[in-house]
Amino acid sequence: MADQQLPAPKRFITGHDYDGKAIFDTRLSDEMPTKILTNYSFRLGYVTRGIPVDLTGDSDIKTYQSYITEPPGLALLGGSILRFVDFPPGGGDMHRTLSIDYGVVLEGEMKLVLDSGESRVLRRGDVAVQRGTMHQWVNTDQEKWARMMFVLQESKPITVASSGVELKEELGGLGDQVRPST
Numbered sequence: 331m332a333d334q335q336l337p338a339p340k341r342f343i344t345g346h347d348y349d350g351k352a353i354f355d356t357r358l359s360d361e362m363p364t365k366i367l368t369n370y371s372f373r374l375g376y377v378t379r380g381i382p383v384d385l386t387g388d389s390d391i392k393t394y395q396s397y398i399t400e401p402p403g404l405a406l407l408g409g410s411i412l413r414f415v416d417f418p419p420g421g422g423d424m425h426r427t428l429s430i431d432y433g434v435v436l437e438g439e440m441k442l443v444l445d446s447g448e449s450r451v452l453r454r455g456d457v458a459v460q461r462g463t464m465h466q467w468v469n470t471d472q473e474k475w476a477r478m479m480f481v482l483q484e485s486k487p488i489t490v491a492s493s494g495v496e497l498k499e500e501l502g503g504l505g506d507q508v509r510p511s512t
Contacts, residue, residue: 336437336475338364339414341375343391355391362414363398367507369422374401375412375479383410403509404482404501405429411482417469423503424466427511429482431460433467438476441468462488462497484511 341362345355362373377397378390393409402411405427417440424445433442435452443449445464452458462485469476488497499511 336416336477338362339373339375339436339477341412343376345388345391358391358395363401365401367504369418370507371416372401372508373414373416374398375414377402377406377409377411379406379409381408381410381483401509403512404499404504405431405484405511406482407484407511409484411480413480413482415467415478415480417467417476417478419469419472419474422467422469423501424464425502425504426462426464426497426500427482428462428485428488428497428499429460429511430462430485431458431483432481433458433460434479436477436479438474439470440476440478441470442466443468461485464500 338361340360342360343355343358345353347353362375365372365374374397377394379393383390402409404425405411414436417438424443433452434457435454437454439454440452441449442452442458443466450458451470467478489495490497501508501510
């Protein structure tokens with residue numbers, strides 16, 4: 331993978347001291363674990379299990395720590411994932427997860443392409459609410475890398491109301507690089 335020339339983002343985790351005052355929790359590095367794929371760079375910002383999230387006794391931090399060395403699949407059943415993805419110039423892979431995803435463009439310009447052929451261009455600060463649809467992310471710049479931040483949360487099984495067709499996860503070209511949702 332070519333040098334992407336985007337600075338590594340940092341993640342800061344807060345918590346509480348003995349008296350309940352807010353502090354920065356420094357047990358984990360501010361640097362996020364990174365997985366380099368053939369055409370992407372994935373950074374795992376945070377992972378939680380269950381809704382509502384259990385923050386007592388640092389349960390959420392323990393959950394996240396358990397995924398640092400063995401990251402979850404693209405989406406996490408019964409939990410949420412905060413992920414940063416760096417995209418090289420050009421196209422990506424058409425895929426679907428059974429999740430609701432909030433995708434925010436942080437750097438560059440991204441085109442969201444749907445399997446219907448419809449598309450929208452998102453610029454810095456724009457957000458897409460991805461509701462279990464087949465989609466592809468395309469970095470519109472021919473030279474510079476782009477970065478997005480995603481929050482993914484599992485959805486119930488998705489059935490198309492008009493036809494009764496039940497949709498399944500489809501990883502497309504990502505399937506040989508990322509695990510299915512776990």
